[in-house]
Amino acid sequence: xxxxxxxxxxxxxxxxxxxxxxxxxxxxxxxxxxxxxxxxxxxxxxxxxxxxxxxxxxxxxxxxxxxxxxxxxxxxxxxxxxxxxxxxxxxxxxxxxxxxxxxxxxxxxxxxxxxxxxxxxxxxxxxxxxxxxxxxxxxxxxxxxxxxxxxxxxxxxxxxxxxxxxxxxxxxxxxxxxxxxxxxxxxxxxxxxxxxxxxxxxxxxxxxxx
Numbered sequence: 001x002x003x004x005x006x007x008x009x010x011x012x013x014x015x016x017x018x019x020x021x022x023x024x025x026x027x028x029x030x031x032x033x034x035x036x037x038x039x040x041x042x043x044x045x046x047x048x049x050x051x052x053x054x055x056x057x058x059x060x061x062x063x064x065x066x067x068x069x070x071x072x073x074x075x076x077x078x079x080x081x082x083x084x085x086x087x088x089x090x091x092x093x094x095x096x097x098x099x100x101x102x103x104x105x106x107x108x109x110x111x112x113x114x115x116x117x118x119x120x121x122x123x124x125x126x127x128x129x130x131x132x133x134x135x136x137x138x139x140x141x142x143x144x145x146x147x148x149x150x151x152x153x154x155x156x157x158x159x160x161x162x163x164x165x166x167x168x169x170x171x172x173x174x175x176x177x178x179x180x181x182x183x184x185x186x187x188x189x190x191x192x193x194x195x196x197x198x199x200x201x202x203x204x205x206x207x208x209x210x
Contacts, residue, residue: 001141002146003147004045005136005160006149007153011061012026019096025061035068037188041208051143054150063079065188087123136159140196153184170202186204189209
């Protein structure tokens, strides 16, 4: 089983520098262009000759990206709730640049990298990683050869850290910082995960966006 992991296109909140978490935010104009570019890449790939499916987080920015891909390759979008982004609790909706002033103690604890620190009203890094790992593993046993999964930078990076190890050469510099102002995965980047194993074949590829 090959899982093609795609982060959604740029959202309006990404453009504004705002914490979106599980807010239902639409794609920006740039995000729609990125979605079209990654859809063209998907259409060109050899895995289309095999049995495959298209899955997405139900949040608008991911679902919109997946729908563009689905139209390009002729597949319906199936939704999986566990693929949603981190529940950002009290951080959600605020500008990244304002967080430290509004929530100094909570932001300091989050930035410390403590995987068990739970954002007030939200999730911890460990909870995020376990949820993402469960979603990818659950989908890996579907009766198809490959699938495209459109989700979010935080949940995908955190899940991969658990599945293949934070010391993995492709993850070593980013595994400790899922869900930050500078995400590990670019908008509409492609990463590839092979099961069983799993084996991370590629991470954060963006050449198709050029």
